[in-house]
Amino acid sequence: MSEPVLTARTATAFVLFILFFTACNAHQPAPAIPSASNGPDYWPTAGWRTTTPEQQGMDPELLAEMFATIQEEHHGIDSVTVIRNGYLVADATFFPFRPDAKHIIHSATKSINAALIGIAIEQGHIESVQQPVLSFFPGRTAANLDKHKEAMTLEHLLMMASGWECRDSYLYRWQGLEQMRRSDDWVQFMLDLPMAEAPGSRFEYCNGASFLLSAILQETTGMSAAEYADAHLFGPLGITDVTWPANPQGINIGWGEMRMRPHDMAKIGFLYLNEGRWDGEQIVPAAWVDASTRKQIPATLQDGYGYQWWVADTGTYMALGYAGQFIFVVPEQELVVVFTSDLSERDFYVPQNLLDTFIIPAAESSTPLPANPAGVRQLESRIQTAAQR
Numbered sequence: 001m002s003e004p005v006l007t008a009r010t011a012t013a014f015v016l017f018i019l020f021f022t023a024c025n026a027h028q029p030a031p032a033i034p035s036a037s038n039g040p041d042y043w044p045t046a047g048w049r050t051t052t053p054e055q056q057g058m059d060p061e062l063l064a065e066m067f068a069t070i071q072e073e074h075h076g077i078d079s080v081t082v083i084r085n086g087y088l089v090a091d092a093t094f095f096p097f098r099p100d101a102k103h104i105i106h107s108a109t110k111s112i113n114a115a116l117i118g119i120a121i122e123q124g125h126i127e128s129v130q131q132p133v134l135s136f137f138p139g140r141t142a143a144n145l146d147k148h149k150e151a152m153t154l155e156h157l158l159m160m161a162s163g164w165e166c167r168d169s170y171l172y173r174w175q176g177l178e179q180m181r182r183s184d185d186w187v188q189f190m191l192d193l194p195m196a197e198a199p200g201s202r203f204e205y206c207n208g209a210s211f212l213l214s215a216i217l218q219e220t221t222g223m224s225a226a227e228y229a230d231a232h233l234f235g236p237l238g239i240t241d242v243t244w245p246a247n248p249q250g251i252n253i254g255w256g257e258m259r260m261r262p263h264d265m266a267k268i269g270f271l272y273l274n275e276g277r278w279d280g281e282q283i284v285p286a287a288w289v290d291a292s293t294r295k296q297i298p299a300t301l302q303d304g305y306g307y308q309w310w311v312a313d314t315g316t317y318m319a320l321g322y323a324g325q326f327i328f329v330v331p332e333q334e335l336v337v338v339f340t341s342d343l344s345e346r347d348f349y350v351p352q353n354l355l356d357t358f359i360i361p362a363a364e365s366s367t368p369l370p371a372n373p374a375g376v377r378q379l380e381s382r383i384q385t386a387a388q389r
Helices: 060-072 106-122 147-151 154-158 175-182 186-192 207-221 225-237 262-273 286-292 350-362 373-386
Strands: 016-019 077-084 087-095 317-321 325-330 335-341
Touching (some): 106 154, 106 317, 106 325, 186 207
16 A cells, blocks of 8 residues: 555544435336346446446345444545446445545555556557566666566566565555655666565565556656556546646656546446446456456455455455555446545455445345335435434
């Protein structure tokens, strides 16, 4: 996870929220749940369509219980977005976070950055994941050069197994990251780092490695990562307002600091759920989505790590960021779930616990459930209660 940027609100702060939940007309027939093999029956480029939970085979009472739990336990969650079968079934924002506001997504940025690498390979800007890292910077000379550094590839950066003596994860309180940020040339700082072991030996989280992915994009495409994203990822998905700062040399912060709306975060998850396809176009190569969301190496915060995506042995994969930013994708249940948060370190896994305890169990059917007006009223009652100061 990247270093903290937002100050966590105190644990005793009272959380209020406003839930935007739109139910379809009760007299209209529920849309058939689309078959995964046929793809979605619409694309949310212009915005998400909404239905009741029951129309997507979900239990509204369990969702109501989740929101009650968030309120009663005063979790520092800013928003919850639940998408099933491509339809928005629950969409909550918690005071003081505002609907349609952008949220910092911290290290969930890494997963988006990695998507750009996959696109750049497909477009021929990058040879393959086996290309040596040093080959991207032919005009530079790296200090501490040895056979391990020469053997380091793009894939090693993607799977957080660079072999560098990086020391810039949460385990080291981001010491190495701060040293890089104080340096005059961040790229050179990373290339000069000594090697601790052979690349590929083990998972070692390194924000600087993710920064170097952004630098590689800029070197190979002639565009900043943000410009490249606007042209080849955000644009096709209808994502129009993203903030992604750059370092003093004009290279986007590849490990984090991106700000985007929760609904747009969900589009990234939905793109991956659909194997990189979007409205008749292959935005990210399907093979890249598979490799990115497959366990490439055992990891720390989750069971495994792919290409800048975290992977659970259950089949769920996620973009994950400091203080509780999550894009969960649950392929078996056709679910995309987004949490934005301002959580303390001890509460970091609260969104994942809520996903496992309430959201996944709520997706109890692959076909529409009978209408549950009482459940919807319970959900709305929880919403109204939570919205009161």
